Amino acid sequence: DYVRAIRHGIGQDGKSLLFMPTEIYSKISDADLGAIIAYLKSLPPVNNELPDTSTGVLLRILAGIDSSVLSANLIDHDAPRPAEPVPGVTRDYGEYLAFSCSRCHGDNLAGGTVGGFEPDAPKAPNITPGGAPGNWTQAQFVSTLRGGVTPSGKVLDREFMPWLYFTRMTDDELNAIWLYLESLPAREFEG
Numbered sequence: 001d002y003v004r005a006i007r008h009g010i011g012q013d014g015k016s017l018l019f020m021p022t023e024i025y026s027k028i029s030d031a032d033l034g035a036i037i038a039y040l041k042s043l044p045p046v047n048n049e050l051p052d053t054s055t056g057v058l059l060r061i062l063a064g065i066d067s068s069v070l071s072a073n074l075i076d077h078d079a080p081r082p083a084e085p086v087p088g089v090t091r092d093y094g095e096y097l098a099f100s101c102s103r104c105h106g107d108n109l110a111g112g113t114v115g116g117f118e119p120d121a122p123k124a125p126n127i128t129p130g131g132a133p134g135n136w137t138q139a140q141f142v143s144t145l146r147g148g149v150t151p152s153g154k155v156l157d158r159e160f161m162p163w164l165y166f167t168r169m170t171d172d173e174l175n176a177i178w179l180y181l182e183s184l185p186a187r188e189f190e191g
Contacts, residue, residue, distance in 0.1 A: 002037045009072040016072035024100045026075040029084035089172050094180030097173055101127065104160070110187035114160070122160055130186030141181075142174045 004010045009022030025033070085092040104114045104124040111126035113119075127133050132150070133141055140151045145166035148156045156163050166174065 002040065003033065006036065007033060008077055009075070021100075021103060022072060023074045024103055026077075026079070027082065027099050029096075030081055031084050087172070089175045089179060091176070091179045091183050093173075094176035094178065097169075098177050098180050106190060108187055108190075109181070109184065110190040112190040122157065124160070126187060126189040127181055128184045128187045129182060130188060133181065134186060138175060138178050141178045142171065145169075145174055 001012055005012075005017060005020065006025045007022070007028075008026070009017045009020045011017050028036075082096065085096050087093055098109075101109060105127050106112050106124070109127050111124045111131060114121060114124050125131050125133075132152075133144075136144070136151055144150050144156070145163055148158070148161075148163045150156070158164060169177075
């Protein structure tokens with residue numbers, strides 16, 4: 001059930017999970033998926049009766065008209081899983097760790113409108129060398145992800161940029177992400 005829900009976005013009832021970021025978790029290595037499942041199984045069970053999921057009429061209509069919005073329909077279930085690169089301060093490891101950045105910053109990381117948020121929500125910035133981080137030093141990049149404040153003093157909104165998750169990463173992991181982002185071609189903001 002864990003693999004089906006996490007990697008494929010399919011619940012116990014065989015239906016697509018609505019709010020599961022399957023397009024991200026489908027790309028993690030088997031080893032990392034195994035580690036996530038082992039961690040979840042190590043937690044004490046919680047006896048918590050959850051109400052049935054209730055969605056608004058617009059989401060039900062949208063899902064009925066365009067089933068591609070359902071998490072299980074966003075991925076190729078037969079795609080080969082990547083092998084996790086050897087951990088270290090390398091571009092390849094940084095690319096692997098940054099796979100989830102595309103969910104908000106776009107497939108080419110040039111920023112723009114973030115799906116799933118209100119139309120007036122902030123646009124995700126360009127994180128290629130063509131965006132603001134392209135002017136930061138490696139130390140400033142790491143400091144921004146550790147402290148939630150950019151070199152110019154802008155406080156990152158945790159609702160839209162989950163920088164707290166990055167505080168648990170090692171310096172090597174954050175430096176690997178930096179190397180990957182710096183290796184990308186500078187792109188224009190797509191917002």
